Amino acid sequence: MLKVKTPKNRRVQRELEKRAPRLVEKGKKTLLLQGTKTSNVLNTVLSEIYHLKRDNAIRYTRKNDSIRPFESGGETSLEFFSMKTDCSIICVSKAVRQLEFGSTSKKRPDNLVIGRTYDHHIYDLIEVGVENFKRMDSFTYDKKLAPQAGSKPFIVFSGEAFESVDELKHLKEVLLELLRGEVVDNLNLAGLGRVYVCTAISSNRVFLTHCALRLKKSGTTVPRIELVEIGPSMDFVVRRHRLPNESLRKDAMKTAKDKTHKKIKNVSKDALQGKLGKIYVPDQKLGEMVLPNKSKGVKRERREAKKKNSTNEPASKKQKEDS
């Protein structure tokens, strides 16, 4: 037997409705958390990303031993967190401890795993090493330029590696989704104030920085732009990445059919003849058409009597036919 379970109060119902799949989505929430090992640099990176995305991000501050995104079985608790918080972009910090190789010590840098989920299952993953990190505090600039929290940022990518190298192509997509913020229809031009600048330095290294905008008068409606670096800035070195399964990707790329464009029937365009229309004429039913009874075989008196009757009685009927 089955029983219908519904939320006990309206608040829970609203929350559930928010989590329901929708035709047109409004950006993804981000979950920032620490993996098995973490370093001071990575913690700062995560907290600064959280600071920049405060409006739709969740930050966990405990160590999570069971999270190993690239290993099989290590993603279960990650998927659980994604389900719990309803987040679809996940950043896991993962510092690898210093490894000793003979006499020389080689330091493996701080890794940040950025992943996306589809239907609360891991969709793709990319692991980047963070280098040359400069935190927000280390930049000095005119505080008047400081952008408003939650404002929609510009994102700028440059470098041919973003198109030629697979890893960077992947990273570009992930970064775009991580940084772009909420998808909006209407934009307030007065609220624009910040840019993320991503530049591919080499085939596996990306320089990312966060800048404020200074709008200057240019004499036209379009202002002249100047960039002021406000941080944080860092280098991403791509290490491992896992692309989505092809069938999953196909499923995830589906979009809602645009209902605004209604298909116009029976109208086609021709280069020579221009706009063409098709007209369907309904069946005339000529066989069923009533003809005026003027048969000549009937005697004149009867014919006239019939005519007289028909004009008298079905006058109203005729009118109906006319209308």
Add this chain to the structure above:
Amino acid sequence: MDTQDEYQVDLGNLMAFDPFHHFTSMPSSREELVADCLSKGTELVQSIVSGIFNLPSTEDIDGPLVKLPPPTTKLPREKPLPKPKPPTRWEEFAKAKGIRNRKKDKVVWDEQTGSWKRRYGYDRVNDDADIPIIEAKMTDEPGVDPFAKRIAERKERVQKQQKNQLQNLKTAAKAGALPSHVQLAATALPITGTQAAKKKFTKDELGNVAGLASTATASGGKFDKKLRGEKPVKNQGKHRKFLPVVEGSGIGSQEKEQTERVLSKLISSNSHEILNVDKAVTMYNVNKERKRRNQYGKPSSTRNEHGKSSSTWNEHGKSSSTPSKLKPNNKPMKAKSLPNKGKGSFSNKGKGSFSDKGKGGFSDKGKGSFSKKGKAK
């Protein structure tokens, strides 16, 4: 407009991408690199900004508002597309029959009360509670309460509707289009398929539980307020009771007795371990040997000696606190003393028994017979 062609601009995401940019010579220092990147970034941002500021805008209190075009960069969805809800049984039927929904007024004129009332819900028209009189018809069965019948019918209708709703939800769940706030939860195992009837508590069970609950205080319910006429609780459950440890006259001695009882029980059940079997066997053997030697050497003095020895055995057995220690030693004693006693007993018994039996038997029969004979003589 040159820049627009050169760069890929996605106004919906406020994103621009220059796919042709590359460093001709790698900058020597970090500062130069950053400066290079920023100058390139400025160009790209300028191209986006020129795109946005050329869009038609509307003035708002906060500033000019621009309607952004939808994003052109294809990004994966967060969750799968919602599936269309399958039509309910009624919707299918209505479609087949061409029945269309017509709007009904929310309020209806109630003739009984002479006022406007809701069609459904609280204080509705034709509410069961509002009907004072139901006119009898010829078809009515005698002995049926029409009011109760009306309520029962309504309940039946409601149940039927609930059943239909569940059916429709099941088909929706199968299509994966269950409303987000609804869950279908199993109330019984799918194997059995039947819902176990809720257990009704009997009066006794309730009484027992009440009894247990009433004693669930620190004082065991001693100081709880009793209601007037409240009967003593039935089943209070088991509570451990501790006897006073300090010795006294009444209950004080009970504690000692209790522990002693337990101790003696323990010791008696394990007493077979106190007996040293090896020692007993050697003692028996030694005694037997000694006796044998004595019999062969001094037959006259055996009795005395033996009697002494037996008495020492007995004394030894009595002096030991456990009577069980005697048991295994008694047996050899018996076996030893048998030949001594046996003579006497045999002689006694043999004499006595023979004489008695012979006397009695003969005397009874003989007497009677003799006397009779004698008398007859």
